[in-house]
Amino acid sequence: MTDRPERPDTDPQHPGTPAGPDPLDTALRLVRAQTAAVKRFDASLGGLHGVSLSDFTVLLHLSQAPGGRMRRVDLAEALGLTASGVTRGLAPLERIGLVTREAAARDARVAYAALTPTGRDRLAEMLHTARQVAADHFAADRWSAEDLTLLSALLTRLGGTAPGQGLG
Amino acid sequence: MTDRPERPDTDPQHPGTPAGPDPLDTALRLVRAQTAAVKRFDASLGGLHGVSLSDFTVLLHLSQAPGGRMRRVDLAEALGLTASGVTRGLAPLERIGLVTREAAARDARVAYAALTPTGRDRLAEMLHTARQVAADHFAADRWSAEDLTLLSALLTRLGGTAPGQGLG
């Protein structure tokens, strides 16, 4: 970034004429867009199933892992959280019986987080809701399949790792 | 979402073959991408200037408003926060002298949040840092101007309102 080509129309010292694509502006829009999206998911998932979007994301990741379980440290990595964030986030899900704690046979340090049968059932219902919210958010009359594919690709490039693949 | 055209390859009831663009997957990528971006901004802005990205965004919005000041309720609207979020977020900025509270002449209920001269100076420095972070995040070797314009447009369509225009 030290010697990137200076385009005259995005000169920081020259307010009022943002003719080119401004990376900072784009980043701020990203923040805004996510906030709005999260609110919608939280509202629907919370209202219908009593969970937040991040609860849902936890369950989704577990469901995609082999055996429906993951080491907590790997879950943290997958979710983009810290280990302590996972500990705190998992606690209520364990309390309501969607997830259990399982010890590892070969290493007493690790505790798996495992989806319970109830958890799997509830997740299926949540997934239905979440798909509807997402479909609604990217309403077909405003978003073509091409737009969506494009956005997804751009976000993937931006975001580092994927939210899990397959999603089925 | 009730009668959108059903594309067979994204049928929610048909797991395992996500051949089309999946809105839910895209939404989750959005969340991931934002989290990563926010962390980067927070790290740089915090390290160099002692403020968070949301502090910076507050200052930026104020600087773009006529007279460098806004009613707190309008600031909340612009930031996508609640009124109480603004109250809490502004408090530390007032403490360190970047923002002051100003009473409104015609309506004793409203309190403006106004950028101080110091605030404006410090913001200019932060803006420099923020632009670098953004430019770095959208590194030129991976992001063409077209990609950036496209992403910005897609996010704008998604996010409802803009983060402020002009950005200078």
Add this chain to the structure above:
DNA sequence: GCCACCTCCTTGACTGCTCAAGTATATCCC
């Protein structure tokens, strides 16, 4: 076998937001 070091996980203290409730002021209608 033991000591140093590393990994996995939890906990306490904090931040930054939320909602619900409360206060103060303005406005409308009679």
Add this chain to the structure above:
DNA sequence: GGGATATACTTGAGCAGTCAAGGAGGTGGC
């Protein structure tokens, strides 16, 4: 002018995450 209602803002309680510190268990060198 005076009550009902609406608006602007603050405050208390709570939730979701962070970091820093610490406990418990595994691993490698000698």
